[in-house]
Amino acid sequence: MAVDQKPPARPIHFEISDALKQRPTTTQTGLGAPDYVAPTPGAIANEDNVVFATVKDLMSWARSRSPWPLGYGLACCAIEMMAASASHHDLARFGAEVFRSSPRQADVMIVAGTVTHKMAPRLRRLYEQMPEPKWVIAMGNCASSGGEFWDSYATLQGVDTVVPVDVYVPGCPPRPEALIEGILRLREKIFRGG
Amino acid sequence: MATETDTRHEQQGGVPAEAGPPEIETIGEGLETEELILNLGPQHPSTHGVLRLVLKLNGEMVVDCVPVVGYLHRGLEKIFEWRTYQQGPRYADQADYVSAMLNEHAYCGAAEAIAGVEVPRRAEFLRVIVDELSRSASHCIWLGTYGLDVGATTPFLWCMRDREYILDILEEICGSRMNHNYYRPGGLLYDFPQGVLGKIERFLDGWEKSIDRDYREILEGNEIFLERTVGIGVIPKEVAVQYGLTGPMARGSGVDWDLRRDRPYSIYPELKTLKPVVFSEGDAFARYQVRVNEMKLSIALIREAIDKLPAGPVRSRQGHVWKCPRGEAYYTVEGAKGEVGFYMISSGGSNPDPFRAKMRGPSFMNLQILPWLLKGRLIADLVAILGSIDIVLGDVDR
Numbered sequence A: 001m002a003v004d005q006k007p008p009a010r011p012i013h014f015e016i017s018d019a020l021k022q023r024p025t026t027t028q029t030g031l032g033a034p035d036y037v038a039p040t041p042g043a044i045a046n047e048d049n050v051v052f053a054t055v056k057d058l059m060s061w062a063r064s065r066s067p068w069p070l071g072y073g074l075a076c077c078a079i080e081m082m083a084a085s086a087s088h089h090d091l092a093r094f095g096a097e098v099f100r101s102s103p104r105q106a107d108v109m110i111v112a113g114t115v116t117h118k119m120a121p122r123l124r125r126l127y128e129q130m131p132e133p134k135w136v137i138a139m140g141n142c143a144s145s146g147g148e149f150w151d152s153y154a155t156l157q158g159v160d161t162v163v164p165v166d167v168y169v170p171g172c173p174p175r176p177e178a179l180i181e182g183i184l185r186l187r188e189k190i191f192r193g194g
Numbered sequence B: 001m002a003t004e005t006d007t008r009h010e011q012q013g014g015v016p017a018e019a020g021p022p023e024i025e026t027i028g029e030g031l032e033t034e035e036l037i038l039n040l041g042p043q044h045p046s047t048h049g050v051l052r053l054v055l056k057l058n059g060e061m062v063v064d065c066v067p068v069v070g071y072l073h074r075g076l077e078k079i080f081e082w083r084t085y086q087q088g089p090r091y092a093d094q095a096d097y098v099s100a101m102l103n104e105h106a107y108c109g110a111a112e113a114i115a116g117v118e119v120p121r122r123a124e125f126l127r128v129i130v131d132e133l134s135r136s137a138s139h140c141i142w143l144g145t146y147g148l149d150v151g152a153t154t155p156f157l158w159c160m161r162d163r164e165y166i167l168d169i170l171e172e173i174c175g176s177r178m179n180h181n182y183y184r185p186g187g188l189l190y191d192f193p194q195g196v197l198g199k200i201e202r203f204l205d206g207w208e209k210s211i212d213r214d215y216r217e218i219l220e221g222n223e224i225f226l227e228r229t230v231g232i233g234v235i236p237k238e239v240a241v242q243y244g245l246t247g248p249m250a251r252g253s254g255v256d257w258d259l260r261r262d263r264p265y266s267i268y269p270e271l272k273t274l275k276p277v278v279f280s281e282g283d284a285f286a287r288y289q290v291r292v293n294e295m296k297l298s299i300a301l302i303r304e305a306i307d308k309l310p311a312g313p314v315r316s317r318q319g320h321v322w323k324c325p326r327g328e329a330y331y332t333v334e335g336a337k338g339e340v341g342f343y344m345i346s347s348g349g350s351n352p353d354p355f356r357a358k359m360r361g362p363s364f365m366n367l368q369i370l371p372w373l374l375k376g377r378l379i380a381d382l383v384a385i386l387g388s389i390d391i392v393l394g395d396v397d398r
Helices: A017-021 A055-065 A076-085 A120-129 A140-145 A176-191 B004-013 B076-082 B088-093 B100-115 B121-149 B154-174 B196-220 B223-229 B237-242 B284-307 B362-367 B370-374 B379-389 B393-397
Strands: A043-045 A051-053 A108-112 A135-139 A167-169 B035-040 B052-058 B061-068 B327-334 B339-346 B356-360
Touching (some): A076 A140, B052 B379, B061 B379, B154 B196, B362 B379, B362 B393, B370 B379
C-alpha cells in the first residue's frame, strides 16, 4: 500500500454510547487552548477572619490541590511519566506524585501510551472502577489521536473513543514538563468545578 | 527425605539443568491446598508495562505460569512495509523505547547491508557513542525500577537523575529526549553539535563515581536486596543456551556471548576496552552485576571512541530517497537486553520501502524462560525474577 493512502476507518465496537453522550467539554494544552485565567477563590473573608464559601467551591478547591493519578503506564510515555515523578522534575511539587496501583484509590487516569484494541476494554473497565469524581489525561500523540500509528491495524485512534478525556497532552512522548503543564491545566478545570 | 530447610535451600540455590524445575510435592508433604488461578496484570505496577501473567498457585507456590502478551502489539512490522527507509528508524524507536538508538542501528544496518553501502568512519564512531549512551540509559531505567520491585526507592531517584543527564546529551545531539530518529541508512542525520563531546566527558567523570559510590553501595550493602536476589531465579548455562537467551541474561549465566565481539559490527573490533562482562552464577544478582558492570564498560567504550574520533562526513549518500536493490539481509546489534536483529527483504526496483522487515526483539525471547523459572517458586520471588529479566513490553509485543 502506498504511503499516502490511508485505509478506511474501522468502526470500533464497544458499548460506549452512554459515555459519549456524557462527555464533558475538553481543554487542550498548547495551540488553541483558552487563555490562562488566574483561579479566583470562591471564598470571601471578612474582618473577623470568617470565611464564607459554598460547599461546592470548597470541595472543588480541596479536590484540585492533590489529584492522585492511576499508575497506568502503557508504552514510551510511561517512562516520561516516571521521569516526571522522579527526582529531576519532581511531580510532588504539585501534589500529584502519589501513583496509585489500584483504580479504586485514584482520581486521575493518565493514559500514557498507545492503546491497542486488545487493551481498550481493560482501559474502559479500569475507568469504570475508579470512583467519582474522576478525570482522564490523554498523554502523548497515540493516546490523543492515534499519532504515528494512524494506519496501524492494531491500535485505537485516540483514547477518547473509549473514555471521556479532559486534557490532551501532545508530544511523542511529551516532555515531563508538558505532563506537568497538563496536570496544572486539569487542576484549573477541577477548581472551576469541572 | 530431605528436611524442609534442605529443600528450601536447594530451591533457592539452583536447579540442575537436566532435572528441570523442582517438583511441587517436594516442598511440603501434606501442605497442598486447592489450586488458585491468579491473574496478574495487564495493569499491575510490577509487570513493567502491560504484561499479563495467569498464575496457577498452590498456597504460595507457583505451579504454572502462562504469560499473555500482545497488549501493546501495534503492528510495527506491518508498518515498516508502508514506510520508506528514512521513515523506518522512527518506528524502530518504538520497539524498545528505553534504548531507542540500538533499534535504529539494527534497522539501518540491515538497509545498508542490502544496498552494500559503506558508512563513513566518523559516523560509525558517533554511532558507537550514542549506542553506548542509549544502553546506559536503559540500564539506568532497569536498575531504578528493579530497586522499586524489590523494595528500594532511593536507587530509582538516583538512576533517574543520571538518566536525565544522558537524555539531555541525546536531546542536544538529535533534538528529542526519547524517540530519537537520529540514524539514517548510510550514516546519521547530522554531526554532533559543538561542545557535546566535552559535555559527555564531564558527565562520564561524574557518573563513573556515582555508580560505585551510589548504586553499588546502597544496593550491595543492603541485606534485603541481597536476600531477595542472591540465589533467586537461577538459570544454568545449558538452560540459558537452550532457551536462546541473549544479552545480560545469557552473560549472567556464564555464557560468554557478546555480539559486539563475537559478531563484530561497526567499529567495535577496533576498540581495545571491549571486554564482555560475564558472571557465572546465573541468579538475579549475577544479572544485576552484569548490567552494573556494563555501565562501566559503556563508559570506557565511549571514552575510547571519543579519543579515536576521526574527522569527515557522517552520511555517505545525501538525498531524500534511499533505494535498495533486490535482496535480503539480517543484521544484529547487541542491544541493552540482548540481540536486536532485523531481517529485511527488499523487492528492488523503485520501491522506497522494504518488502518485509522482521524484527527480533530480545525481550520477547528472554521472556520465554519465565514459566520455567517460576515453576515451584514462591510468589514473593515472582517480581524479583520478572524484574531481573529486564523486559520492555514494546519490545515484547512490537
